[in-house]
Each structure stands twice: as C-alpha cells, then as structure tokens.
Amino acid sequence: xxxxxxxxxxxxxxxxxxxxxxxxxxxxxxxxxxxxxxxxxxxxxxxxxxxxxxxxxxxxxxxxxxxxxxxxxxxxxxxxxxxxxxxxxxxxxxxxxxxxxxxxxxxxxxxxxxxxxxxxxxxxxxxxxxxxxxxxxxxxxxxxxxxxxxxxxxxxxxxxxxxxxxxxxxxxxxxxxxxxxxxxxxxxxxxxxxxxxxxxxxxxxxxxxxxxxxxxxxxxxxxxxxxxxxxxxxxxxxxxxxxxxxxxxxxxxxxxxxxxxxxxxxxxxxxxxxxxxxxxxxxxxxxxxxxxxxxxxxxxxxxxxxxxxxxxxxxxxxxxxxxxxxxxxxxxxxxxxxxxxxxxxxxxxxxxxxxxxxxxxxxxxxxxxxxxxxxxxxxxxxxxxxxxxxxxxxxxxxxxxxxxxxxxxxx
Numbered sequence: 001x002x003x004x005x006x007x008x009x010x011x012x013x014x015x016x017x018x019x020x021x022x023x024x025x026x027x028x029x030x031x032x033x034x035x036x037x038x039x040x041x042x043x044x045x046x047x048x049x050x051x052x053x054x055x056x057x058x059x060x061x062x063x064x065x066x067x068x069x070x071x072x073x074x075x076x077x078x079x080x081x082x083x084x085x086x087x088x089x090x091x092x093x094x095x096x097x098x099x100x101x102x103x104x105x106x107x108x109x110x111x112x113x114x115x116x117x118x119x120x121x122x123x124x125x126x127x128x129x130x131x132x133x134x135x136x137x138x139x140x141x142x143x144x145x146x147x148x149x150x151x152x153x154x155x156x157x158x159x160x161x162x163x164x165x166x167x168x169x170x171x172x173x174x175x176x177x178x179x180x181x182x183x184x185x186x187x188x189x190x191x192x193x194x195x196x197x198x199x200x201x202x203x204x205x206x207x208x209x210x211x212x213x214x215x216x217x218x219x220x221x222x223x224x225x226x227x228x229x230x231x232x233x234x235x236x237x238x239x240x241x242x243x244x245x246x247x248x249x250x251x252x253x254x255x256x257x258x259x260x261x262x263x264x265x266x267x268x269x270x271x272x273x274x275x276x277x278x279x280x281x282x283x284x285x286x287x288x289x290x291x292x293x294x295x296x297x298x299x300x301x302x303x304x305x306x307x308x309x310x311x312x313x314x315x316x317x318x319x320x321x322x323x324x325x326x327x328x329x330x331x332x333x334x335x336x337x338x339x340x341x342x343x344x345x346x347x348x349x350x351x352x353x354x355x356x357x358x359x360x361x362x363x364x365x366x367x368x369x370x371x372x373x374x375x376x377x378x379x380x381x382x383x384x385x386x387x388x389x390x391x392x393x394x395x396x397x398x399x400x401x402x403x404x405x406x407x408x409x410x411x
Contacts, residue, residue, distance in 0.1 A: 010400065015056070023345060066330070075088060090193075094158060151184055159351075169188060172373075177343055177346055180330065180334075185330065247284065247306060250309045254277055255317045269304070292391070339401050339404050341356065341360040377398075
C-alpha cells in the first residue's frame with residue numbers, strides 16, 4: 001500500500017465526515033488560498049473560492065495535506081501576481097513555534113544527519129557537519145510535552161501580558177489555535193490593525209520582543225546628590241510594570257545553580273542578592289517600592305538583573321509571520337500534514353488546559369506500521385516507544401503521526 005494514497009484517503013474521509021465543523025475564514029471570497037498535497041512538495045497558491053461551500057467541496061475532493069489562507073483580504077485573490085490582487089487590508093498574525101524557543105528537550109529528541117558522510121547527531125542542527133564540514137544536513141524535529149507546553153505558555157503570555165492589557169484588544173478580536181505541529185497561531189481580526197503597514201507591524205514585534213528596552217527610561221535610575229536608586233512599580237503600565245514584575249520573578253527564582261552558570265564577575269553580585277532575596281522581594285512589592293533599601297546592590301547590578309528580566313518577559317514570536325502583510329496561515333479545523341493532528345481552534349479560556357496530544361487527535365482505530373527509529377512519544381494517555389526497526393500495531397492517530405513525520409512506513 002502506498003503511504004501517500006493511504007494518508008490522502010484518510011484526510012479526504014476526515015473532510016467528508018467533518019464538513020460541518022470546517023471553519024472557513026471571514027470573507028472567504030476575499031482570501032487567497034494555498035494548499036500542499038501528498039504527491040507534491042511545493043505550496044500551490046493563488047487560488048480563490050466564491051463561498052464557503054466551494055472551499056469545503058475542494059477539501060473533500062482533493063484531500064490536501066495542508067490548507068492555508070491569506071491573512072490579507074484582496075479584491076481579486078486568485079490573480080497569479082500579488083500586484084494584481086488588489087490588497088485591501090491584513091489581519092495581525094502571530095506564530096509561536098517551539099523551534100524558536102530554547103528547551104532542553106531538543107537535545108534529547110531532535111536529530112540531524114549529514115547528507116554527504118551520513119554522520120548523525122542529536123540536538124540542534126549544526127551549520128556544518130563536524131566530521132566532513134559539509135553544510136548539506138537534514139534535520140528531524142520531534143515534539144514532546146515539554147516543547148509544546150513551553151510554546152503554550154508563550155502564547156498565554158502574548159495574549160494576557162501584551163495583546164489585551166497593552167494594546168487594548170477585546171477578547172472577541174483575538175483567536176488562538178494549535179498549529180497541529182509545534183506551536184500556536186494567534187489571529188487578531190480588527191479594523192484597527194487591518195491597514196497597518198509592514199513597518200508598523202515591525203514596531204509591534206520590537207515591543208513584544210523587548211527590543212531596545214532601556215530600564216533607565218522606565219524609571220530605574222539614580223537620582224539626587226545622594227544618588228538614591230528609584231525604580232518602576234509593579235502597578236505601572238506597559239513595560240514599566242512588566243519590568244518590575246519580572247525583576248521580582250527573576251529574584252524569586254534565583255538559586256545557586258543559576259548563579260553558577262553566570263560569568264565569574266556576576267556570581268559574586270548575584271550571591272549577595274541570593275542571601276537577601278526574600279527581603280528584596282518584599283521591598284519591591286511595596287507601593288511605592290523601595291529600590292534603595294538594599295545598600296549593597298548598586299545600580300549596575302539592577303541593570304544586569306533588568307537584562308535577565310526583559311529576556312524572561314519578552315515573547316518569542318516568529319517575526320516574518322507578523323511583519324508579512326501577504327502571509328498565508330493554516331486554516332483552523334484543517335489537518336497538519338506533518339503530524340495528522342487537527343489545527344485546533346481554541347477559546348482563550350480553554351488554552352491553559354489544552355493538551356494537543358489528546359484534543360487534536362481525529363483518527364480512530366488501529367493500524368500496523370514498520371517504524372524506522374523514534375523516541376518515546378505520547379498520543380492520548382498512552383506512551384509509545386522508543387522503537388527501532390520494528391513492526392508495531394498502534395492506534396491509528398499514532399500510526400498517522402509517524403507516517404507523516406517520515407519515520408515509519410507501511411509494511
């Protein structure tokens with residue numbers, strides 16, 4: 001049995017059986033669509049549909065591996081050149097992907113292999129093969145509870161720390177969905193963002209990523225002849241309050257293990273802080289806070305702590321996705337061809353408890369596959385693997401996952 005035919009048949013059945021739950025975007029006739037198919041490696045785009053029913057019929061008939069639509073609205077979305085489409089505005093899109101977040105699990109489950117000398121290694125792909133020096137390296141990225149939970153927490157931070165309080169967006173204007181693979185998409189659909197230029201969106205990115213944040217301009221400085229240290233209040237708005245809160249968070253979580261990872265010049269300063277950390281936290285949570293109460297912590301130490309706090313407070317978003325005003329984004333309720341998982345739309349109050357390894361599974365039954373090499377993984381409540389060169393009967397969702405990832409084949 002051919003793997004592509006098998007998967008295409010399953011995906012087609014999914015769209016046929018779930019046609020009523022497919023969620024086309026608003027103004028379908030104004031959106032450009034793009035698709036990937038099991039027998040084609042490239043994205044086929046510049047397609048348009050007059051209405052929702054046409055789109056659904058296409059999904060059932062063609063069974064694409066991946067479905068995308070434009071964040072932008074166009075006068076003629078199916079024109080073959082972007083300059084002819086007639087751009088009318090674009091929603092604001094954020095993509096949070098575990099690929100862009102440092103997690104320890106990558107060193108355990110991600111792999112790479114050199115296409116020249118076939119050297120194999122674990123962790124993040126090197127620029128060049130350490131054995132032969134060639135740059136032709138294939139990367140195999142996995143996903144686990146740790147990396148997806150980290151991506152979810154970044155998503156919650158973006159919505160609850162930035163989009164709603166700082167940008168004043170209403171919850172009804174912000175939608176979230178699991179990407180079906182390694183992260184989450186956040187979609188802002190509002191008249192106040194539609195006409196933002198790419199440069200204006202770049203400014204939003206810089207704000208969310210904390211680029212160029214100067215603690216001194218947010219209140220952390222020495223004042224007067226006695227050079228008394230003053231600083232931001234946790235109740236402050238925007239980055240002022242955020243800086244204060246994350247400085248407190250950094251100090252609260254500081255321990256000896258973290259200090260040992262610092263440069264020698266920093267260890268002594270942070271060791272002093274560690275001994276008095278609860279006292280410092282108490283001073284900083286007052287209103288107004290007492291930044292100058294700890295005389296042995298000078299302004300340079302506070303600036304050093306601020307750097308760490310900004311790094312904790314920022315959100316790791318995929319920058320090109322947000323700045324591109326002609327971007328294609330995955331269609332909620334479609335399937336992701338890299339995993340077979342649903343691109344699952346979520347209400348904001350569902351996000352914290354969402355488990356993609358359970359709630360994004362759509363296939364029922366059992367199926368036997370020949371597994372080449374996979375680490376331990378979870379589907380639903382069951383743990384599978386590790387497997388190496390063996391034939392295994394699995395729940396269909398697990399089998400589809402491995403087939404889509406290219407680490408198993410139909411025997």
